[in-house]
Amino acid sequence: MKTALLEAKSVSKFFGFPALLNVDIQVNQGERFGLIGPNGSGKTTFINVITGVLPTDGGVVIFDGKDITTLQCYRRARLGIARTFQIPKPFISMSIMDNLTIPLRFAAHARDSNLSIEDEAMKILRLIGIESKANAMPGDLTQIDMRKLELAKALALSPKLLLLDEVMAGLSSGEVDDLLIILRNLNEQGITMLMIEHIMRAVMSFCERIVVLNAGIKIAEGGPDEILNNKEVEKAYLGE
Amino acid sequence: MKKSFFLPAIAIIALGILLPQFVKVSYFYFAGYIVLQFMILATAWNLLGGYVGYVNFGVGGFFVIGAYTSAVMLLFLKSNIIIAMLAAGILSGALGFGVGYLTIRLRGIFFAIATLALSIIIQMVIVNWHWLGGANGLYIFRPEPFPPFSDYLEFLFALMLFVAFLSVMLVRYIEKSWIGKCFIAIRDTEEASECMGVPTFRLKLLATTLSGFMMGVAGAPFPYYITYLEPYSAMDLLITVNSLAMPLVGGTAHWLGPVIGAILLGGAQQIVSVTISSEWNLLIIGIVLIAFVILAPEGIIGLIQRRRS
Amino acid sequence: MFELVINAIVAGILLGGFYAAITLGLSVSFGMLDVVNIAHPGFIILGGYGVWLLNTSLGLDPVLAGLILSPLFFFIGIGVYLVFYNSFEKRGADSLRGLVFFFGVLFLIEVTLILTFGVDYRLVRAFWIGKSIEVGFVGISLRLFIPFLVGVILTVVLYLFFSRTFLGMITRGVAQDSTAVRLMGANPILAKTIAFGLSIATTSIAGALLISIGPVEPGLGREFIGRVFAVTVLAGMGSISGTLIAAIILGVAESLTATLGGPAWGMAVSFGILLIVLGVKPSGLFRR
Numbered sequence: 121m122k123t124a125l126l127e128a129k130s131v132s133k134f135f136g137f138p139a140l141l142n143v144d145i146q147v148n149q150g151e152r153f154g155l156i157g158p159n160g161s162g163k164t165t166f167i168n169v170i171t172g173v174l175p176t177d178g179g180v181v182i183f184d185g186k187d188i189t190t191l192q193c194y195r196r197a198r199l200g201i202a203r204t205f206q207i208p209k210p211f212i213s214m215s216i217m218d219n220l221t222i223p224l225r226f227a228a229h230a231r232d233s234n235l236s237i238e239d240e241a242m243k244i245l246r247l248i249g250i251e252s253k254a255n256a257m258p259g260d261l262t263q264i265d266m267r268k269l270e271l272a273k274a275l276a277l278s279p280k281l282l283l284l285d286e287v288m289a290g291l292s293s294g295e296v297d298d299l300l301i302i303l304r305n306l307n308e309q310g311i312t313m314l315m316i317e318h319i320m321r322a323v324m325s326f327c328e329r330i331v332v333l334n335a336g337i338k339i340a341e342g343g344p345d346e347i348l349n350n351k352e353v354e355k356a357y358l359g360e
Numbered sequence: 361m362k363k364s365f366f367l368p369a370i371a372i373i374a375l376g377i378l379l380p381q382f383v384k385v386s387y388f389y390f391a392g393y394i395v396l397q398f399m400i401l402a403t404a405w406n407l408l409g410g411y412v413g414y415v416n417f418g419v420g421g422f423f424v425i426g427a428y429t430s431a432v433m434l435l436f437l438k439s440n441i442i443i444a445m446l447a448a449g450i451l452s453g454a455l456g457f458g459v460g461y462l463t464i465r466l467r468g469i470f471f472a473i474a475t476l477a478l479s480i481i482i483q484m485v486i487v488n489w490h491w492l493g494g495a496n497g498l499y500i501f502r503p504e505p506f507p508p509f510s511d512y513l514e515f516l517f518a519l520m521l522f523v524a525f526l527s528v529m530l531v532r533y534i535e536k537s538w539i540g541k542c543f544i545a546i547r548d549t550e551e552a553s554e555c556m557g558v559p560t561f562r563l564k565l566l567a568t569t570l571s572g573f574m575m576g577v578a579g580a581p582f583p584y585y586i587t588y589l590e591p592y593s594a595m596d597l598l599i600t601v602n603s604l605a606m607p608l609v610g611g612t613a614h615w616l617g618p619v620i621g622a623i624l625l626g627g628a629q630q631i632v633s634v635t636i637s638s639e640w641n642l643l644i645i646g647i648v649l650i651a652f653v654i655l656a657p658e659g660i661i662g663l664i665q666r667r668r669s
Numbered sequence: 670m671f672e673l674v675i676n677a678i679v680a681g682i683l684l685g686g687f688y689a690a691i692t693l694g695l696s697v698s699f700g701m702l703d704v705v706n707i708a709h710p711g712f713i714i715l716g717g718y719g720v721w722l723l724n725t726s727l728g729l730d731p732v733l734a735g736l737i738l739s740p741l742f743f744f745i746g747i748g749v750y751l752v753f754y755n756s757f758e759k760r761g762a763d764s765l766r767g768l769v770f771f772f773g774v775l776f777l778i779e780v781t782l783i784l785t786f787g788v789d790y791r792l793v794r795a796f797w798i799g800k801s802i803e804v805g806f807v808g809i810s811l812r813l814f815i816p817f818l819v820g821v822i823l824t825v826v827l828y829l830f831f832s833r834t835f836l837g838m839i840t841r842g843v844a845q846d847s848t849a850v851r852l853m854g855a856n857p858i859l860a861k862t863i864a865f866g867l868s869i870a871t872t873s874i875a876g877a878l879l880i881s882i883g884p885v886e887p888g889l890g891r892e893f894i895g896r897v898f899a900v901t902v903l904a905g906m907g908s909i910s911g912t913l914i915a916a917i918i919l920g921v922a923e924s925l926t927a928t929l930g931g932p933a934w935g936m937a938v939s940f941g942i943l944l945i946v947l948g949v950k951p952s953g954l955f956r957r
Contacts, residue, residue, distance in 0.1 A: 194555075223556040468768070643777070654752065
């Protein structure tokens with residue numbers, strides 16, 4: 121029986137033009153969900169509205185049964201909604217490990233009280249594979265390590281829902297596969313995921329259900345095969 | 361925390377009481393008071409400017425509010441200096457809260473402009489308010505000194521010493537706590553901090569309020585020190601520039617930075633002002649400020665840390 | 670009463686032209702280039718003193734003196750921007766440093782002026798200062814009218830520059846997307862440097878107008894900060910035509926308030942408008 125973890129009902133957002141128009145999206149508990157669409161179709165705006173960075177101009181957002189439409193961003197994070205940023209935004213004045221102590225402090229689920237915050241941070245870094253860089257500064261990291269740090273920070277919140285905004289952009293084929301394995305494992309441990317991606321093979325192999333946005337409007341919804349064969353989707357990406 | 365607080369606290373109080381027994385040069389307390397005053401102001405500025413990244417260009421305004429609030433308490437309500445300091449701090453803190461609240465959703469520059477505007481408005485209000493003495497100012501007579509102090513100035517010095525100690529310890533505590541880490545996170549990237557669960561609005565408001573509070577407290581004993589208080593005696597621009605320059609010279613990332621900056625820059629100014637005019641003094645501070653912000657933005661502490669690694 | 674109000678409105682419009690002249694440079698540096706130049710009013714005061722020197726020693730008309738000084742100020746602006754760019758923007762330093770830098774510049778200008786000229790007020794003389802034209806019951810003081818004219822002309826000139834010339838359009842483009850500008854083969858840094866130089870060049874002319882309208886002393890700069898930022902923000906960041914309109918709105922609001930409520934309230938108007946606009950308008954003003 122599928123229970124909805126996230127329900128966006130008729131969500132709209134205007135910046136003079138409609139960035140999102142009456143978008144209905146439901147993400148179920150434990151699901152691997154994909155959100156795709158051409159550039160400027162509103163995907164990142166959707167994440168911004170869900171996390172509370174931007175207020176809605178219409179519609180309702182329900183998380184885990186609770187109406188969070190007007191809830192402040194930091195409270196949503198503490199409820200268990202975590203996100204990565206398209207352009208990584210690390211805390212540049214702190215070491216990699218210290219970067220994790222902030223979200224750890226506000227983690228949604230109670231932390232394992234036997235472990236200190238530093239130990240928990242190391243645990244997550246090990247999971248992601250960057251524990252060797254624990255004392256390095258974000259300025260010294262490679263692109264992929266920055267992406268991994270973004271992911272680690274999001275995980276430190278002990279999220280129920282993880283929103284991934286183009287976390288694979290610019291990575292090599294091997295790096296994409298590495299990341300997909302990590303994400304698969306996390307999903308199996310119970311974290312629901314919503315992935316925004318342009319790398320189609322990643323989306324198609326990873327996601328169970330996909331929604332396609334174009335110019336702020338939902339134009340298709342279904343499994344990977346349905347989406348691949350959908351004429352509307354093809355038109356949206358390739359133009360008329 | 362407790363051990364590292366009470367022992368030094370007692371030592372500082374003892375120092376304040378014992379020094380006058382050995383150092384009889386009045387000028388020492390006269391100059392020392394100012395250095396300590398700036399230590400508090402610089403520390404207060406850095407809490408908001410260095411840690412959170414919000415620049416206050418109206419430090420003079422907060423200081424003047426503290427001084428006048430205290431003067432009113434001392435002159436008209438006959439209260440003692442401690443109550444006056446609290447009242448001054450509360451009023452300045454409320455101002456800090458107000459300015460913060462109005463500008464909190466905006467970019468840092470608008471907070472900076474708001475503080476500038478505030479200091480100009482405060483000066484205008486005081487100059488035009490006759491009950492506060494207006495441009496003619498207020499005369500305040502120092503009370504009689506009480507043992508072990510033979511001069512009230514010695515007591516003021518000891519008081520400032522203790523208050524400076526408290527301020528620095530408070531900021532040091534904050535720096536090392538999770539609040540301090542969150543401040544730095546907000547300065548680094550406010551958006552990501554919010555998404556990581558940091559209550560950015562509340563913490564920014566805490567910083568502006570606390571910073572304002574400390575600035576007001578720093579200004580409270582000033583009426584007794586200067587004995588003739590008028591709107592320009594607080595020399596608004598000098599106060600603001602010093603409160604910026606000292607943390608920048610000492611180092612904005614560490615609680616010791618404003619302390620070092622206050623001692624070095626404040627001490628230098630006391631020596632210089634006996635030899636050169638106050639305008640040249642201002643010029644030198646301005647040049648030092650710009651030089652440090654361009655060449656050594658991490659201040660002296662930053663330079664030392666870089667030498668080490 | 671009616672006559673009083675009309676006169677106040679007319680004076681406000683003329684004042685608005687003057688406010689446009691002092692703000693246009695900031696619309697470029699802060700509005701378009703996103704440089705937190707709070708020293709802008711300081712440069713205007715500096716320009717005012719420069720004009721005073723030329724006026725008292727050579728008898729030059731203030732506006733003419735302002736124009737003569739503008740190439741010098743252009744190069745000063747380029748120098749300041751190069752220091753700013755190389756010390757802060759290039760290194761990606763947080764805006765705190767840039768802000769403190771410009772505050773330091775503002776402060777240095779004020780102190781240097783105090784040391785050089787003292788704190789007394791300075792005035793200039795020109796054939797048009799002190800005369801006025803009567804149109805019915807409305808008195809138009811030339812002391813306000815000439816600055817108004819100059820402000821309008823300056824607006825037109827800058828508007829044409831940024832919309833018709835290649836360099837101007839590059840600068841507008843840089844404000845939005847420097848990568849695209851680079852792809853066009855143009856150097857965005859050069860464009861920004863020249864634009865900033867231009868913004869400071871306007872300050873000598875603005876300074877000429879300032880000292881014509883009223884006496885000047887070194888500390889005056891800080892009083893104008895509220896006005897110039899209020900106009901820049903009300904205009905919509907970087908809009909040249911918007912600057913003139915916003916400046917006139919501020920001028921009229923201030924004039925009416927000063928006439929009906931007293932001069933002290935006039936200055937508070939700019940801060941009030943700033944607060945209201947910041948409270949209501951979201952774009953370009955929020956933290957990145």
